[in-house]
Amino acid sequence: MDNEMTKGLQLNTLAVWHGTRQVASLDARIEPGQILSLMGPSGVGKSSLLAAITGTLDPALRCTGAVLLDGADITNTPAHLRRTGLLFQDDLLFPHMSVGANLAFGLPATLRSRLSRRERVDAALDEVGLSGFAPRDPATLSGGQRARVALMRVLLSEPRALLLDEAFGRLDATLRAQVRDLVFARARARNLPVLMVTHDAEDAQAAGGQVITLG
Amino acid sequence: MTRRLIPILVLGLLAGPVLAGVLGTLLPALGVTGQPGAFTALLNWPGLPRAAGLSLGTGLAATALSLALTALILAGWSGRRGFGVIERLISPLLSVPHAAAALGLAFLIAPSGWIMRLLSPWATGLDTPPNWLILNDPYGLALTLGLVVKEVPFLLLMSIAALPQTQPRRSALVAATLGYGAATGWLKTVWPRLYPQIRLPVYAVLAYGMSTVDMAIILGPSTPPTLAVEVVRWMNAPDLSGRNVAAAGAVAQLLLVLLALALWRLAEMLGARLMASWTASGTRGHRASRVISLAGLGATGLVAGAIGLGLLVLGLWSVTRRWHFPDALPAEWSLRSWHSQTSTIAGLTSQTMLIAAVSATLAVILVLASLETHRTHPPNPRLRPFARLLSYLPLIIPQVAFLPGLQWGMLQAGLSTGTLAVIAAHLVFVVPYVYLSLSAPYHAWDSRHACVAASLGASDRRIFWRLRLPMLLAPVLTAAAVGLAVSVGQYLPTLVIGGGRVQTLTTEAVALASGGDRRVIGVFALVQTGLVALGFALAIAAPRLLWLNRAGMRHGQ
Structure with missing residues (x-):
């Protein structure tokens, strides 16, 4: 099961439906460490496809096809057991928690010891130049600091794939390139398959991988 | 699967007692219990036409006036800088229980009230209170005024909650660029979309106004009183036939409310047509806008003044030893009323608090469970209006029409009529208001937080406890305070379901209202108000203290 052929994120004619109308569909395979850019105008269902992969699809919609992660079919797995990390346009840091608590929220509960949890959080902050935050x-x-915290929060949850939903859309041009390079570098370092939804051709160019245009 | 049943359970809890109570009222009224002639006796009561007319007249007039003032305030001020002040006034105004507001108003406008004292003798030339029927006037004008003063803040709160869905800012901008005056533009573009959103609360105001007992006892006429008050008098009659007449009267009250709702619906349609032709006329209404703004200011002043000054005069009376007419202030001050009532107050306060705290807490839990289930298992959209109506049933069916039947049914079933039964009865009225106050903030919560958390491996349960609940702490506590206020204010359910043995600050204050000592009434009304105000103060303060170091939690609260 766990050979090189099945590693990565595989979408077998994944389609999102609203009643009998098909909102969007995608058939793709993303190798570990590769980035697939999904482009197209707003309203063609790019985000709905991401939601279908993470298992957070609006109850009014449904999906057909299959999502395979490292060879395992996760199409009907509850969202919180899928290990598909997600970054939105907004950083969505939980406003009632400290930066550290936000990061600890991402850490798996299986890591029990309080000391080692704190060490992992501190190490994550060190990794993106936010020591002591x-x-x-x-x-x-x-904005840039918050984006880095959001990235480390998702990476601490030890995902097996990373999904980016217009993740750099709110950042200005220089910051955008910085954060983008950081996200891509961290994802590659962890050998994660990345699916990026964007409407910016520059994002897709920087990703350097396959580009699929919807709509 | 069992979680799907929670909303149905809650709806059953709300509508079940109402429907069962109406049935329990109908049976004795129709003579099924072996005592025929209840309706004949009712129809033979010479006061019936007048009592029925009073209910209909005060209810319709109070609702129309409340709605008109609400529209004027919103049209004149919403979206403008002064509106923040009005918004901040709403919670304190709402937190004054009906009975306390009515008592305060009575102490203001009575012939020997504060207003007359302030105007005498220099303006009126009076040295003794005049013999005028200002209070308890035969036309129910004082009652209507009291209802308006209490219902405008409620309708404002409901409107402000519904406003964002109508995107008022954009409409106002478009209307302004087309040359419309601010208030006129608002009435023509925003109001027609806002009204359907607050229709059910308006119906609740109408039903309440027609059938209120506590406010009508304090402010309404007495010979004859409104139908609802007379029904309660019959209910307390020692003989069984009186109780059957009460049941017949309760059925008449229900029919009257249904008639009024039908009339209101007709007026809505007529109003919509008039609005449409006014909108199509293209009048820009520049001068009208200025008049509306001023009228809105006047309406705010009337409502806030009547309740605020009412509380002030209640406070003055509570520390009075001697206050001769027409002095503007007491001649001798004393804390004697507070001292002499300390033990009574302590007992009543703990009883009131127990009932209110338990019913508000249960209501918040039920409503949260219901909302959370709706999110994870959305109901069939076609059933939604039906469910909405059912959840409003306790607010639209008059209390006198189902509480006696419910009490009768409970006695038949051998259930006790103690504190627990009162808590259960309060819950029926507390849940709809808690739902009203919580559902908008609950749905407005950014659900992408939940998506992110789920992708981080957090279960639904963890998302609810670690994210949703703490982030919604402020609205949840506000909803609890609203629930507390509703429970503290309940008069008839406490009286009827408690079998007269459960006494709260409210039942005591209303009991004292007729002929009681003003100084003692002042004490009770203030304690009653203070209890509710404390709840709101805690609901506002606790999240601020808890999130003192979290700037992101401050806006939007």
């Missing part, structure tokens, strides 16, 4: 209120961080 753990007790901070997320609302006091700059």
